Amino acid sequence: xxxxxxxxxxxxxxxxxxxxxxxxxxxxxxxxxxxxxxxxxxxxxxxxxxxxxxxxxxxxxxxxxxxxxxxxxxxxxxxxxxxxxxxxxxxxxxxxxxxxxxxxxxxxxxxxxxxxxxxxxxxxxxxxxxxxxxxxxxxxxxxxxxxxxxxxxxxxxxxxxxxxxxxxxxxxxxxxxxxxxxxxxxxxxxxxxxxxxxxxxxxxxxxxxxxxxxxxxxxxxxxxxxxxxxxxxxxxxxxxxxxxxxxxxxxxxxxxxxxxxxxxxxxxxxxxxxxxxxxxxxxxxxxxxxxxxxxxxxxxxxxxx
Amino acid sequence: xxxxxxxxxxxxxxxxxxxxxxxxxxxxxxxxxxxxxxxxxxxxxxxxxxxxxxxxxxxxxxxxxxxxxxxxxxxxxxxxxxxxxxxxxxxxxxxxxxxxxxxxxxxxxxxxxxxxxxxxxxxxxxxxxxxxxxxxxxxxxxxxxxxxxxxxxxxxxxxxxxxxxxxxxxxxxxxxxxxxxxxxxxxxxxxxxxxxxxxxxxxxxxxxxxxxxxxxxxxxxxxxxxxxxxxxxxxxxxxxxxxxxxxxxxxxxxxxxxxxxxxxxxxxxxxxxxxxxxxxxxxxxxxxxxxxxxxxxxxxxxxxxxxxxxxxxxxxxxxxxxxxxxxxxxxxxxxxxxxxxxxxxxxxxxxxxxxxxxx
Numbered sequence: 001x002x003x004x005x006x007x008x009x010x011x012x013x014x015x016x017x018x019x020x021x022x023x024x025x026x027x028x029x030x031x032x033x034x035x036x037x038x039x040x041x042x043x044x045x046x047x048x049x050x051x052x053x054x055x056x057x058x059x060x061x062x063x064x065x066x067x068x069x070x071x072x073x074x075x076x077x078x079x080x081x082x083x084x085x086x087x088x089x090x091x092x093x094x095x096x097x098x099x100x101x102x103x104x105x106x107x108x109x110x111x112x113x114x115x116x117x118x119x120x121x122x123x124x125x126x127x128x129x130x131x132x133x134x135x136x137x138x139x140x141x142x143x144x145x146x147x148x149x150x151x152x153x154x155x156x157x158x159x160x161x162x163x164x165x166x167x168x169x170x171x172x173x174x175x176x177x178x179x180x181x182x183x184x185x186x187x188x189x190x191x192x193x194x195x196x197x198x199x200x201x202x203x204x205x206x207x208x209x210x211x212x213x214x215x216x217x218x219x220x221x222x223x224x225x226x227x228x229x230x231x232x233x234x235x236x237x238x239x240x241x242x243x244x245x246x247x248x249x250x251x252x253x254x255x256x257x258x259x260x261x262x263x264x265x266x267x268x269x270x271x272x273x274x275x276x277x278x279x280x281x282x283x284x285x286x287x288x289x290x291x292x293x294x295x296x297x298x299x300x301x302x303x304x305x
Numbered sequence: 306x307x308x309x310x311x312x313x314x315x316x317x318x319x320x321x322x323x324x325x326x327x328x329x330x331x332x333x334x335x336x337x338x339x340x341x342x343x344x345x346x347x348x349x350x351x352x353x354x355x356x357x358x359x360x361x362x363x364x365x366x367x368x369x370x371x372x373x374x375x376x377x378x379x380x381x382x383x384x385x386x387x388x389x390x391x392x393x394x395x396x397x398x399x400x401x402x403x404x405x406x407x408x409x410x411x412x413x414x415x416x417x418x419x420x421x422x423x424x425x426x427x428x429x430x431x432x433x434x435x436x437x438x439x440x441x442x443x444x445x446x447x448x449x450x451x452x453x454x455x456x457x458x459x460x461x462x463x464x465x466x467x468x469x470x471x472x473x474x475x476x477x478x479x480x481x482x483x484x485x486x487x488x489x490x491x492x493x494x495x496x497x498x499x500x501x502x503x504x505x506x507x508x509x510x511x512x513x514x515x516x517x518x519x520x521x522x523x524x525x526x527x528x529x530x531x532x533x534x535x536x537x538x539x540x541x542x543x544x545x546x547x548x549x550x551x552x553x554x555x556x557x558x559x560x561x562x563x564x565x566x567x568x569x570x571x572x573x574x575x576x577x578x579x580x581x582x583x584x585x586x587x588x589x590x591x592x593x594x595x596x597x598x599x600x601x602x603x604x605x606x607x608x609x610x611x612x613x614x615x616x617x618x619x620x621x622x623x624x625x626x627x628x629x630x631x632x633x634x635x636x637x638x639x640x641x642x643x644x645x646x647x648x649x650x651x652x653x654x655x656x657x658x659x660x661x662x663x664x
Contacts, residue, residue, distance in 0.1 A: 113321075113634060113653070116583065117560070118560075171632065172632055173603070173604045173631075173632045173633070173634065175582075175603065175604060175605075175629060179562070179582045179583075180561075180562075180582075180583070182542075182561065183561045183562050183563075183579075183582075184561075184562070184563070184579040185579065185582070186562060186579045186580055186581055186582055186603075187579060188578070188579045189576060189577075189578045189622050189623070189624065190576065190577045190578070191575065191576045191619070191620060191621065191622060192573075192574055192575055192576065192577075192620075193619070194568070194571075194573055194575075194618065196573060196574065199619065200619075200621075202622075202623060202624070204623075204624035204627075205627070206582075206605065206607075206627055207605060207627040207628075207629050208582055208603065208605065208629075210582045
C-alpha cells in the first residue's frame with residue numbers, strides 16, 4: 001500500500017462529509033427572521049461549514065497528513081471524522097454519526113472502484129476540493145488554506161490503487177461510455193511478423209458499447225476535471241435515500257473485523273489526539289446555544305427502538 | 306459458446322487483487338479445488354460435481370503471530386507433490402495441498418533482504434518493524450516442471466515475487482520440510498505482479514519463466530542450470546497485471562485493457578489486442594488448445610485462441626467468446642481443464658464463484 005494514500009483518503013471522505021452535511025443543513029434550515037433560538041438558520045449552516053473546513057485544512061494538520069505514512073486504522077480514521085464533525089456548534093448523536101460515516105465511505109468506495117485509471121483518483125479529489133472551495137467562496141482566508149493543499153496535491157503525483165474493502169452492496173458498472181484516457185476502445189486485434197511489421201488485422205464484437213474519450217481531465221488548480229466522480233451527488237434535488245441501516249447490518253455480518261488488537265492503534269489515536277487536540281474546538285457556551293442536529297429522520301425511531 | 310452452469314457460494318467474497326482465483330488441476334484429472342483470497346483468509350473450495358457436493362474451508366496464515374493480510378494463494382503442482390502456497394504481509398507459507406499441514410514458513414523481514422532463513426524460522430521484532438515493511442508478496446506457480454509436462458524434468462522451483470521487485474526461488478524436496486531459498490532474482494525494480502512458467506513446450510533458447518511487474522516490465526528467464534535472464538521486455542506506461550507463457554509465446558494483460566503477445570526468445574511483439582475497456586485483472590491459458598482467458602474490471606470475460614502456424618511461423622489470434630458478468634469487477638478467472646472447456650470467475654464483492662462450460 002502506498003505511503004501517500006492517507007491525504008487522498010482524508011480529503012475525499014471529508015469532501016463527502018461536507019456534501020452530506022450541507023444538504024442536511026439546508027433541508028433543515030429555517031429563514032433567519034422566523035427562527036427560534038434553537039432552530040437552524042442559513043447563518044448557522046455557513047458557520048458550521050466554515051468551521052469544519054477551517055479545521056480540516058489546518059496548516060499543521062495538513063503538513064502531518066502529507067508526510068509519507070501508513071494509513072490510519074479504521075477506528076482511528078473514524079475518530080478523526082467524529083472530531084471534525086464536532087469542530088463547530090453542531091452536535092450529532094451516535095446514530096447520525098454512524099449514518100454519516102456509512103454514506104461517506106460508501107460514496108468514496110464507489111468513486112475509487114469506478115475510477116477509470118489510478119491517476120483519476122486525483123481528479124476525484126480535485127472535484128471534492130473544487131466543491132469545498134465553492135462552500136467557502138466568501139472567506140478568502142480559508143480559501144487560501146484549501147488552495148495550499150491543492151498545490152501540494154498537484155506536486156505529489158500519486159499512483160494509487162486503493163484496496164479498501166467494505167462490502168456494503170454492489171455498484172452498477174456501465175458497459176458503455178468513454179474508455180479511460182490513453183486507452184483504446186476494445187474490438188481490434190493486430191498481428192505482427194518477426195520484423196515487427198503489421199501483417200493482419202481482425203475485429204471482434206465485445207458486447208460493450210464504448211467510445212474514445214474526448215479529452216483528459218485537468219490536473220491544474222482550475223479546470224474542467226471531465227470526470228464526474230467526486231462531484232456533489234446531493235446537490236441535485238432527488239429523494240434522499242438516507243436509510244442505510246439495512247446496509248450497515250449486512251456489513252456487520254459479512255465483513256470480518258480484525259479482532260486481533262493492533263498495538264499501533266493506541267499510538268495512532270494518541271497521535272491524532274495530539275494533532276486535533278491542538279486545534280480549537282468550539283464549545284457552545286455563554287450566550288450561544290449548542291445545536292443538536294438529527295441528520296436523518298430515522299434517528300428518533302432508532303433511538304427509541 | 307459457453308454457458309454459466311452453476312456457482313459456488315462463498316462465505317466471504319474475493320478481494321480486489323490480481324489473479325485472485327487459483328484452480329488446482331492435478332495431472333490428467335479434472336479440477337479438484339478452487340481458492341480465492343479475502344482479507345486475512347483463503348477460502349478453499351473442493352470442486353465436487355455439483356454445488357451441493359462441495360466442501361469449503363477457510364485457511365488463515367498464523368505464522369509470525371497474529372493475523373496477516375493474504376495477498377495470493379496458489380497450488381504448485383510438482384513432480385512428486387502438490388503444495389498450497391500462500392503469500393501474506395508477514396511471509397510465505399507452504400501447506401500440503403489440502404491446507405491441513407504447514408510444511409514451510411518463510412518470514413519476510415523489514416529490509417526484505419534475501420533472508421535464506423531456515424524452515425520455521427520466525428522473525429522476532431517489534432510490531433512497528435512489521436508494519437513498516439508491508440512486503441506484498443505476489444506469487445504464482447512457477448514450477449518449471451508443471452502439470453502439463455512429463456514429470457521427468459528434474460527440477461521444480463516455485464517462485465514468489467515481492468513488492469521490492471525481488472523474486473525468491475525455492476527448492477522443494479520430493480518430500481519432507483527441508484525447503485530452501487535457492488536463488489533470489491533481482492532484475493525488477495517495481496513490485497512483482499505475476500509469474501508464469503512455460504505451460505507447453507519451450508522452443509530452444511526461449512526461456513521457461515516470465516516475471517511481470519507493476520511498471521509493465523517483463524523478464525524472461527531460462528532455468529536450465531541456474532536462473533539466467535534471457536530477455537527484458539520494457540513496459541509502455543501500464544501495469545502488467547497478469548502473464549502466461551505457452552510454447553515460447555508470452556501473453557501479457559495490462560492496465561490499459563490491452564493483451565499483448567511477445568516472442569519469449571527475442572521479445573518481439575507478435576500481436577496487440579484492444580481487449581478490455583478497463584484494467585485487466587486475470588489471464589489464463591489452456592495448454593492443450595492454446596485458448597486464452599481474460600477478465601477485467603469492465604465486467605467482461607473473453608476467451609481467445611492463439612496458434613502458431615508451423616509453416617509460416619505466423620502467430621494468429623482470434624476472439625472466441627465474450628461473457629458479461631453484470632456489475633462485477635472481475636478479479637480472478639481460470640480455466641478448469643487443460644482443454645479450456647470450462648472456466649471459473651471471481652469478482653470483487655461477489656460472494657460466489659461462477660462456473661461456465663462450453664455448450
